Amino acid sequence: MLEAGDPELIAALLQARPTLRVIVICPARSCAVAQAAVAAGAWDVCYLPVDPLALRQIVARAFNVHALHAAASAAAGGGEEAGGDSGVITAAPEMTQVLRTVSRIARTDVSVLLSGASGTGKELLALHLHAASPRAKGAFVAINCAAIPDTLLESELFGHEKGAFTGAIRTMPGKIEQAAGGTLFLDEIGDVPLPLQVKLLRFLQEHAIERIGGRRPILVDTRIVCATHRDIDQMVADGQFREDLYYRLAQIVVAIPPLAKRPGDALLLARHFVAKFAPVMNPAVRGLAADAIAAIDAHDWPGNVRELENRIKRAIIMADARLITSADLDLVKGAERPTSxxxxxxxxxxxxxxxxxxxxxxxxxxxxxxxxxxxxxxxxxxxxxxxxx
Ligand SMILES: Nc1ncnc2c1ncn2[C@@H]1O[C@H](COP(=O)(O)OP(=O)(O)OP(=O)(O)O)[C@@H](O)[C@H]1O
Ligand SMILES: [Mg+2]
Known part of the structure; x- marks a missing residue:
């Protein structure tokens, strides 16, 4: 439960745990906060001063629906859902094979590189791997190496001691330490600058890190799973990525197929996203119209599952009828100029x-x-x- 829901935080929480139900407590009359929270995927909103009875009902309903969803996904052939709660949806053999590989790797401690185009589900699979591993009770910590300026990345990963640099007002353990006993997901590993690659390699070899400004190595038991949408082999060939680090990080490379290469999955996922988001975002919406189904089948999804998810969310908001149309999805062939x-x-x-x-x-x-x-x-x-x- 969050007070004054920060949409980015909500989105990040839901990305890490798609089955989470986020309930936001808003200041009274703050419609904008509530709308932003719900658009980001919040399950429900309640206003200050909190009515305990209403809150109890909201929480009870969240538990209830969560249990129903869990039962439904188990019944829908959860055989591949070794991780239970990680929510990977697929019926395509190309992807079930990937899931099987990931579940098998999960039991071991080998290092894994997930490679796949943007939006193919790299982070979700990393979470699945963690949930299916003996480390499931430990933390799953994710960091996007491309989204953090180079100058901050070292401190984010390795932490720092108080006074290590201007602004280091207290000792901060880095993400590697935060994930001790669990899994650290290093997203966009290709964006780690060369000097930091050396430090990362040392961690992988010695299972020890040194915080910035620290004087002694700290032993840390963290499993690293990384991902990239770049051609890392080419980066190694070009000298932009250290070969020795590559071999440490990528004992096994799992290639995630693009959505276009998973027959039937686009529609399956579209239905899943409608069922997941419509009750929260626009409860009047109940499903997909025939022209939407045809358009989903025909589209080649260059942005993969993320594009599909975004289009469905947008369509749910835009739809004025019970069924989402191809126009709501903005998938009409030869679409004319935008009107809204x-x-x-x-x-x-x-x-x-x-x-x-x-x-x-x-x-x-x-x-x-x-x-x-x-x-x-x-x-x-x-x-x-x-x-x-
Ligand atoms: N098989 C799937 N079943 C259900 N949801 C999925 C599946 N694959 C991806 N998603 C959802 O699609 C979105 C994108 O997935 P994810 O963030 O894992 O992809 P990514 O490869 O890391 O993307 P990016 O390259 O954009 O970071 C997420 O919201 C995720 O929960
Ligand atoms: Mg990602």
Missing amino acids: LRAAREAADRGAIRRALARTEGNISQTARLLGVSRPTLYDLLKSYDLHA
Whole structure:
């Protein structure tokens, strides 16, 4: 339960644990806070001063629906759901094979690199691996190496001692320590700068880290799972990624197929997302119209599951009938000019981001600077518009 829900925090929580039910307590009359929280996926909202009876009902309903969902997904052939709660949905043999591999690897301590295009479910699979591993009771900590400025990444990963640098007002353990006994998910591993790669390699070899400003090594038992959408073999060949680190990190490489190569999954996932988000975002919506189903089948999903999830969420909000149409999904063939203000704004955003990316040849830092936004904001925009650097 969160007070004055921060949409980004809610989204991050739900990404880490998709079955979590987030209940937000809002200041009275703060409609904007409530709307933003619900749009980010909050399960329910209650206002200050809290009515204990109402709150009890909300919590009871959350437990109830959670239990029903868990029972439904177990009945839907949860055989592949070795991790129980990790929520990977698939019926395609290409993906069930990947799940089986991940479940098998989970029992061992070998290092794993998940490789796949943006939005294919790398983070979800990392979570699945953790949940299916003997470390399931430990923490699952995720860090996106591309979203953190190089200068901060070392401190984020390894932590620092009080006084190690200006602003280090207290000792902070890094993510590697926070994940002790559990799993650390290093996302976009290809973005770790070379000097830090050396330090990471030492951790993998010696299972010991040194905080910035620290004087002694600290033994840490953390399993590393990493992911990238880049061609890391090419980076090794070009000298941008250390070969010795690559072999330490990627004892096994699991390639996650794009959604287009998983026949039937787009529709299965679309139905899943409607069932998951409609009750919270627009309870009038009950399913997909025939033209939406045809459009989902025909689309090639360059942004994979993330694109599908975003389109379904948007469609749920836009739909004015019980069934989502292909127009709600914005998947009408040869779509004409956007009519709503929202669509026009989005088209303008997309254009500006594309042009900036082209000008900087895909350099994220320069693109962010050009657009006058922070790198994390740019990443969020790229994700929500299904654009690629
Ligand atoms: N098989 C699946 N079943 C259910 N949900 C899925 C599945 N695959 C992905 N998702 C959902 O799609 C979204 C994107 O997945 P995830 O973040 O794991 O992908 P990613 O490969 O890490 O993407 P990115 O490269 O954009 O970081 C998440 O909300 C995730 O929960
Ligand atoms: Mg990811």
